[in-house]
Amino acid sequence: MKKFISFNLTASIFFVxxxxxxxxxxxxxxxxxxxxxxxxxxxxxKELGKLLPSGSNLYLDYVNNNGGxxxxxxxxxxxxxxxxxxxxxxxxxxxxEKEQIFCLYNVIGTSPVEAIRPLLEESGVPLIAxxxxxxxxxxxxRPAARYIFHTDTGYDIQxxxxxxxxxxxxxxxxxxxxxxDDDYGDNVLKGIEAIEYELNISVQKEAFxxxxxxxxxxxxxxxxxxxxxxxxxxxxxxxxxxxxxAEAMGFSPQFLGISPTMDHRVALAAGxxxxxxxxxxxxxxxxxxxxxxxLYRELCEKANVPVAMRGMYHYYGFTTAIILVxxxxxxxxxxxxxxxxxxxxxxxxxxxxxxxxxxxxRNDHAGAESVILxxxxxxxxxTISTWLE
Amino acid sequence: MNSLFTEISQEIVSGIAxxxxxxxxxxxxxxxxxxxxxxxxxxxELMMVGxxxxxxxxxxxxxxxGAPTFLxxxxxxxxxxxxxxxxxxxxxxxxxxxxxxxxVFSIIMATISIGIVxxxxxxxxxxxxxxxxxxxxxxxxxxxxxxxxxxxxxFIIGAAIALVAVFYYFFNKTRWGLAMQATSEDPxxxxxxxxxxxxxxxLVWIFAAIVAAVSxxxxxxxxxxxxxxxxxxxxxxxxAAVLGGFGSxxxxxxxxxxxGIIETVSMGTLSFHFQWVKEINDIxxxxxxIAVLMIRPTGILGTEEIKKV
Numbered sequence: 001m002k003k004f005i006s007f008n009l010t011a012s013i014f015f016v017x018x019x020x021x022x023x024x025x026x027x028x029x030x031x032x033x034x035x036x037x038x039x040x041x042x043x044x045x046k047e048l049g050k051l052l053p054s055g056s057n058l059y060l061d062y063v064n065n066n067g068g069x070x071x072x073x074x075x076x077x078x079x080x081x082x083x084x085x086x087x088x089x090x091x092x093x094x095x096x097e098k099e100q101i102f103c104l105y106n107v108i109g110t111s112p113v114e115a116i117r118p119l120l121e122e123s124g125v126p127l128i129a130x131x132x133x134x135x136x137x138x139x140x141x142r143p144a145a146r147y148i149f150h151t152d153t154g155y156d157i158q159x160x161x162x163x164x165x166x167x168x169x170x171x172x173x174x175x176x177x178x179x180x181d182d183d184y185g186d187n188v189l190k191g192i193e194a195i196e197y198e199l200n201i202s203v204q205k206e207a208f209x210x211x212x213x214x215x216x217x218x219x220x221x222x223x224x225x226x227x228x229x230x231x232x233x234x235x236x237x238x239x240x241x242x243x244x245x246a247e248a249m250g251f252s253p254q255f256l257g258i259s260p261t262m263d264h265r266v267a268l269a270a271g272x273x274x275x276x277x278x279x280x281x282x283x284x285x286x287x288x289x290x291x292x293x294x295l296y297r298e299l300c301e302k303a304n305v306p307v308a309m310r311g312m313y314h315y316y317g318f319t320t321a322i323i324l325v326x327x328x329x330x331x332x333x334x335x336x337x338x339x340x341x342x343x344x345x346x347x348x349x350x351x352x353x354x355x356x357x358x359x360x361x362r363n364d365h366a367g368a369e370s371v372i373l374x375x376x377x378x379x380x381x382x383t384i385s386t387w388l389e
Numbered sequence: 390m391n392s393l394f395t396e397i398s399q400e401i402v403s404g405i406a407x408x409x410x411x412x413x414x415x416x417x418x419x420x421x422x423x424x425x426x427x428x429x430x431x432x433x434e435l436m437m438v439g440x441x442x443x444x445x446x447x448x449x450x451x452x453x454x455g456a457p458t459f460l461x462x463x464x465x466x467x468x469x470x471x472x473x474x475x476x477x478x479x480x481x482x483x484x485x486x487x488x489x490x491x492x493v494f495s496i497i498m499a500t501i502s503i504g505i506v507x508x509x510x511x512x513x514x515x516x517x518x519x520x521x522x523x524x525x526x527x528x529x530x531x532x533x534x535x536x537x538x539x540x541x542x543x544f545i546i547g548a549a550i551a552l553v554a555v556f557y558y559f560f561n562k563t564r565w566g567l568a569m570q571a572t573s574e575d576p577x578x579x580x581x582x583x584x585x586x587x588x589x590x591x592l593v594w595i596f597a598a599i600v601a602a603v604s605x606x607x608x609x610x611x612x613x614x615x616x617x618x619x620x621x622x623x624x625x626x627x628x629a630a631v632l633g634g635f636g637s638x639x640x641x642x643x644x645x646x647x648x649g650i651i652e653t654v655s656m657g658t659l660s661f662h663f664q665w666v667k668e669i670n671d672i673x674x675x676x677x678x679i680a681v682l683m684i685r686p687t688g689i690l691g692t693e694e695i696k697k698v
Contacts, residue, residue, distance in 0.1 A: 042509065044618055050517035181671065208656065209671050211621065213612045214649075216403035217657020220396055224661060236519065240613040248530045248537050249399075269521045269613050271528065308518050 025336040027102025033074045033328060033335070036095035038107040039131075043082030045108060048313055052106060052131060053078045055317025058299050059325070069328045070335075077101065083108065085115035092116045096123050103128060103340055105324050106317070110134040110183045113148070120144035126340050128327055129320035133158070133259060133282070134187045138366035149344050149360060151282075151323050151353075151367045155184060155258055156191030158280045158371055159231065161388050162256050163195045163203065165373070166229045176204035176227035176253075178218050178242060180234055188233040188258060208238065215242045216249075223251040232257045239277065240270045247273035254278070259371065264311055267376040278384070280371035283355040285383055286315035292322070292354025315354075322353040323367075356387050393658070395535045400657040401650050406542035408642075408649020409549035410611070413604035414626030415633065415641040416552060417597040423560065423636055424569040424593040425485065427496045431504035432601055433623020438476065439602030440609040440619060441511055443469040444522050462525035469602045477598030481591045489576075489590070508617045515617075524610035545607045549642055552600055557638045569593060628678050634691025643689050648674055 027034040037056070039049035056076060064073040077099055079091035088107065095101045096119065104120075107113050108131040120127060121144040128149050130137050135154025139145060153161075159177070166173045177192055179185035185207065192203050204225040206218040219242060222230055230246075230253045232239045239261045246252065255277045257266075262279035270277065284290045287297065296318050300310050328335065330343025344360050347367070351357040356368040373385040417432040429435075447465040451457045484503060488496045526540040560566035571579040572589045580586045608622070609615045626645065633644025655673045659666040669676070687693050 042512070046512065047517045047519055047616065206656075206660070207667055207670065211618070213608075213622075214403060214407040214653060214656075217400050217653045217655075217660070220399060220657050221661040224396065237612060237614040241611075244528060244613075248528065248539060250537075265519070265521055265614070273528065308516075 025102060026100040028072070028335055031072055033069060033072050034099065034101050035074065035076050035103055035105050035324070036092070036099060036101035037076050037078045037105050038081050038088055038091055038112065039078055040083040040108055041078070041080035043084065045083045048108060048131070049080070051309060051313040052108070052317035054305070054309060055314040056106065056321040058303055058305065059318045059321040061303070062299055063325050069325060070333045074325065074328065076105070081112060083112065085111045088112035089115050089119065092119050096125055101125070102335070103337065105129060106131045106320055108132065110136065113137065117142065117144040120147045124337055126337055126344070128324045128344070134183060135190065136187065140363060140365065145365060147341070149327070149365050149367060151320055151355065151358060153282060153356060153368045153371050154191070154366070155187040155233070156194065157369050158258050159188045159191030159233070160195040161371055162231050162280060163192065164199070165388060166256070167199055167201065170228065173228050174226050175201070175229045175231065176206065176222040176225055177231040177233060178206045178208065178215070178222065180210055180238070181207040182210055185233055212238070213241060215245050219245045219249060219251060222253070223249060227253050229254045229256065232261055235260045236263045236265055239266050240274065243270050243273040243277065262312055262374055264381060267379055267381060274376050275379070277376045279374050281374045282368070282371065283315065283319050284372065285374060285381060286310065286312060288383060290354060292319065296354070319353045319355045323358060326350070326352070397654065397658055399536050400653045402536055402538050404650030404653035405646050406538070406545055406649070407653060408629070408646035409546045410604060410608050410622070410645070411626040411629040411648055412549045412642040412645030413552065413600060414623055415630035415645050416556065416638065417600045418627065418630045419636060419638055419641050420556065420593055420597045420600065424573050424589060426573055427493055427500070429500045429597060430497060430623070431500045431507060432597065433626070434504040434507040434620035435476070435598050435601035436605040436608065436623065437617060437620040438507055438511060438605070439469050439473055440522070440605030440615055441515055442472045442602070443606045444520055444609065444615055447523070457523060459525055466606050469606055470599055473598040473602035474595050477595035478591055480598065481594035485590050485594060486587065504620060508620055512617050519614045519616040521613070522609040522615045541607070541611055545611070548603055548607060549645070552603065553638055553642045556596070560638060565592065628674060632678050632681055632688055634688030637688065637690040637692070640688055640690035651677055
């Protein structure tokens, strides 16, 4: 019996040592940093599930081919949770306990991330760049907030920036918002309500259900309300149908969109109805002449990334991977999860990721609070502003 | 008042167009149910497959014939219908025939599985990226007394009416239609009476696939983006079939149009004038469905079936 206990103890010690690297942290070995990514590979957002990790790997391969992070290659495990909170909990448990990842990165969706907060709190595993722009990600009063580093400007802040932009251009503007009736829309409304109070204005609000293909009722209401500017909190098909419906009805306000509408297919499919459409964006346009977009396109060419995949979502994976790698760099030569958190908290107006400048501190994990505006002109998206806060 | 009338009329017209799409999908449910008493929960996915086939046919015609013309779209539609005939026959072969004598519940489960498999296969073949389908009519629309209706919507309404009329005539006035009804009532007795039951089953799956393909072809440009989630619309059309009277062909269009109008008007004028309506928009359809079923359990045009045991 004693022998058995002794063997088990020895095996356990070897197991723990085997799982922990030279720095004593799981997921770190002499030549590798293992990170976990949870995507939707077979559910309703599988398009993003394909694009985001592909963009991230494009940058991680570039880093690994150039010596890695302090001599270690970064390897990313991608798990499928189908955008489902329960499945996300299960696969995150697997990544932490079985795969022994160093940190999580890019877990997709507001509800899935909310569901794993207790796991993050319990394990102390940091989550870098959750793939959702919900402002709740950087709410420091929520559980496990100290482990989550948001990289995107929240939908609530975006809604506020767009409203303020409109009022600055036209103080007499009548603004309407048409929003998806879920977490995303709720966060947009939170921002709208805050800016209504701040500017002492009233914004007309119209909701639609996720997956809707008919918007004539809401468009007519916006027309009845005399809206001169309409903010669309949809994804891709909603702005297309809304703007086409408005055009057919002879209703021509200035349409603006929260960042998920910043997809080049909006301009492509909306045609003349989408001309002039302004969308908020989290980064420089992927095809613009800036340092990081230039590097992105160069690497896309080298890696033969299909043209259809290049665009804002693929670029999102690329840019958030830059932030992740910078954080890993700042965690030092012998990284631990605590060192990663401390390293992330040293970002100060850091703008080397081709996105808005990123700042973190011990009490602020929002990362970014600004957007750049992009407008469709002659069917092509063009940047029309600097970073707006 | 005049303005309010125009607004509500506009919403009703848009609701009829939306309801016609529900009606087309519901028609597919009803066709299979009428002949086999099976609810095909893969009907939405059949529509999605039809839309994808049409998209790739148009794309290939465009690459060989140049910019898409009306002829390209017609060829695409015909190609999709031919594919639907083969696909419907194939589905009958792999689902219906092997499971013919199994409990209806098992066949329904099989159709749910087929739906999931179809979404996965189409995703694998077409890739994860959503596609941007083109409408043969572009953004063309007409205006009648201030009410605007797109030509595409007119076609959708026309297609729903035409297909419902054709299948109503077929089921009630033709030998094959009566054979289908007899098969549904009692397949063994029908077979003894000389009805080729297997052929009846094949035919009804083929019809359902054709209806699905036509609705997919028409819906894709209206939805602006084509992806495998399109199949989930089938779940919205199911209450339309129940509301109209499951098993009643005209009931498909009645149920579809009522749901379409309720959805559009409640999201529009009702929400504009009564804030609280906004809060119940997503359940209003179900409230109406429950209310109708409480008064008429068989749906609006459904008839009570009495079976001898």
